Amino acid sequence: MFFNMFRGYSQADIQLLERVVFAEAQGEPYQGQVAVAAVILNRLKSPDFPNTISQIIYQPSAFESVTNGSIWWKQPNESAKRAVQDAINGSDPSGGALFFFNPRTATSPWVKNELVTIKTIGKHAFAIKKKKPPQRNGYTNNSYTYGNFNNGYNNGYNYDNYNNGYNNNGWQWERLPD
Template identity: 60%
Template sequence: MKGISSKSKFLLWLLCLSVSISLTSETTVHAFSGQVIQRGAVGDDVIELQARLQNIGFFNGKIDGVYGWGTYWALRNFQKDFGLPVDGLAGLKTRTKLVNASNFNGKFVHEQIAKGNDFTYYGNVPIEKQVKPKKKTNAGGAAKAPAKQAAKGGGAKTTPTATAANVPGGYSQNDIQLMANAVYGEARGEPYIGQVAVAAVILNRIESPSFPNTISGVIFEPRAFTAVADGQIWLTPNEGAKEAVIDAINGWDPTGEAQYYFNPDTATSGWIWGRPQIKKIGKHIFCK
């Protein structure tokens, strides 16, 4: 039996190479298009960007395909943590790093958006547990907001629900939920006023030019909150944490406009001790 000629070997090598390239292209074509994704962009690339960032805990907003400030700060925090240039632009290097670090079930995400469902896409949580069917609306087209008890001791108590319909200032349901997660993770052992105080600090930072101007931007700013660093922000908050957030949004600031706080029993940073102190609430000292 004659051996394979050099020409045949070369042709066989070319065939294998072309198949390899074809398979590689097929596995990567579904991860973003070739465009640089930046603030103001809309569409499928932004949906994938938001979903992947949420999958690994950087984005807590609504996956809606609109690149706003929440997506911008989430991407910057991702870039910083993964050693990339921090510019809020999802170029090739950033997209490649994100694809390697996250999971994206495009069919699930696009299906939920098409159905109008309220959903999330966090990692390590079964996706079937992250979907809430679209809320029914009344005749006027707006979701019915539950009544809140007007005064303590008057009539049967109804549990207030944090919704965009009954909170001022245009805060979204995602904003309320994220703040409740932060309050619960940071201060669930504190008295109620101490939980309101933590929520107030978050809001005070949004109003300051020294901090990001969104809820997610403030909470996920690197090294800003212990609960983010140790993962306790993903604990399920109780109703008390949600009520504390609503009270803070409605104007209750027991801290005296503090932008920082710390536990003197556990603080290791000398810097925080140098901040002008306002008052102590529970175990936390609140500072300017």
């Protein structure tokens, strides 16, 4: 048996993670298995995902093996168990990825339009979301940005100090840099 450092994860969390790694990365190189586990742990640290391992794994359509039930077909092998432990102990061959997919079989336009691959291990691409440029709702007069409400009209209220910077629609005025 190998050294276990659960770092606050329950035995149920560990077993569920092992099942997903085995189902999703069976036949992949060992580093690819560790990377799959790391993606789930990276999601745990991200504010964009649920805050428990089981919520991340059972998020609708997040993992094909959960959607098709294959996480329950076989017990995880020792390689998947070691890969989970390595990821828990800090190994992240994915490079901080929050997503993984097989580029040859992925059919979702979302994968092609929203993700950027940062690493490839075996048949899996490991990815993060594309960064989008900041967008402003409304228009600018060189001093303030006016929110996108009522076609840009402020309903007759003072732009500067009405209700501590909020108008009656809940928009906050933003001072632009000079």
